[in-house]
Amino acid sequence: MRELWQFTKLIRSKNAGPFELTFDIIFKDRESFDEVLRSGRLSSETVSQLYGVDRGQVRFSAIEELLAVKISMPRRVFSGDVMDTDIYGGQFHGPLVRLPIDVG
């Protein structure tokens, strides 16, 4: 079993404005991109569970020409609200880094 970061050259999260979060995952090469997508582990479903957001609110795009996946979702706590923990949204990707990927 490998982990997501072993397939990628970049995993990041960031605000897309104060009300949304977006994750960019850029893969090392074509094989890594294909393996992870084929595993089905990196999906709207996974993200919905990890971040407590309805699956219908998670937008998942695979960008072939960049060997990248982009995932966007609303913030449950808006940037800067009293209970916010991450104003820039720069550390929300943490739980994805060691996501187990079973390439079968």
Added chain:
Amino acid sequence: MREKLRAVAATGNLSTGFREESLRRSVDEGATFVGCDAGTTDSGPYYLGAGVPRGPREGVKRNLYLILREALRAGIPVIIGSAGHAGGRPHLDWTIEIVRELARANQWHFKLASIDSEVDPEALLEAFRRGKITPLSPAPHLGEDDIRQARRFVAMMGIEPIQSALTSGAQVVVAGRSSDVAIYAALPVLEGIPKSVAFHAGKILECGAASVARRLYPDCMSGELDQTGFTVEPPNPDLYCTPESVLAHTLYENSDPYRLVESGGVLDTSAAQYRALSARAVRVTGSRFHPSQKYTVRIEGAALVGYRSIVVAGIRDPLVLGQLQNFISGLRSEVERKIAANLRVAADAYTLNFRVYGRNGSLGDLEPLSQIGGHEVGLIIDVVASSQSLAADILPLVWHTGLHHPIPEYEGLISNFAFPFSPPGIDVGPVYRFCANHVWELDDPCEPFRMSIEVL
């Protein structure tokens, strides 16, 4: 109307700087104008709410000095967007004052336009009542009371107010809250470059050198725009763009990889082609622009929530760490009782938040790992109350109670918190929240924006 023109982004944010020689080179290579974004909502609602610019003033002044010096030497326009970080009136005034100081000190003479984007609540209320204000998703609730009670609103301008300043003959345009893209698209569109090209180039340029393959430090970026596409190339020979680096930047900070919603339409980059022209330059073609039926501008607002006081403390005792959740919930009950009894403050007049670094400080209740892996945690006790004096009264009651809060394993008085500072508590000041994620439908794209011109 020009066949081609060259847009230069001094850097991604006016406060962060760039290499002086990069700017000089890009201007010498035939820049048509120099732009720079000075703001963002990334650092939260405080700056908009408090009307405070995010400096440092001397840094912003130095960068403005270099930009103005190079542009005036070449006789080309300068466009600064989202002045003073949040683009409200105090932020604009602060920036304009710096420009005036520089002009006086260097005996520069030019026509200066400032574009005020702060929205009078009455004007917003009137638009609200006419049904012209609609929420994006997700959005905080915004009603008439919210509009009246908010500290400040700004409207985010598109290209038109900047174009209006340029056609009035201004050489230096300092704009309040602006779309990042509009800073770079306004002049090219005025000169006949298609919006599909100008808006996409604007998106790539707005972060300065962020679209290079390895960004070593903040720096300038140069883009040559023509009728069919644009070419980006960093003026600094140590930096280079690749098709992947430019495409990757199109994704940055956008929720949708191919659609960028701007005032006046949507930039669609789904069919864009990125081609290396050299080891450092990338040509981009094939983007499209779909004009929208209604012209809307985004509204940003900040409302006062309360005042914050915090204390920072370390916890190193393994027995306390072993029962931290119970320790904190027991402490919370005890201090809530004391606050009600001693300070006569109702529970809804304040919020008390224990932020535990080493457990879930970064993610809060989204943290999937429940175990504390390390030998210590950093605790921030965070109190937000309706006045600073109330927050400052509640805080020591919390930390002093926590300091000696008992655990079953020990008899006698214990001290649980390692405070690094004296006084342990810090008054942080006012706390704001973003109170609008809405758009305003306009008949005239310049309607909420007031331009003034002065000759320096």
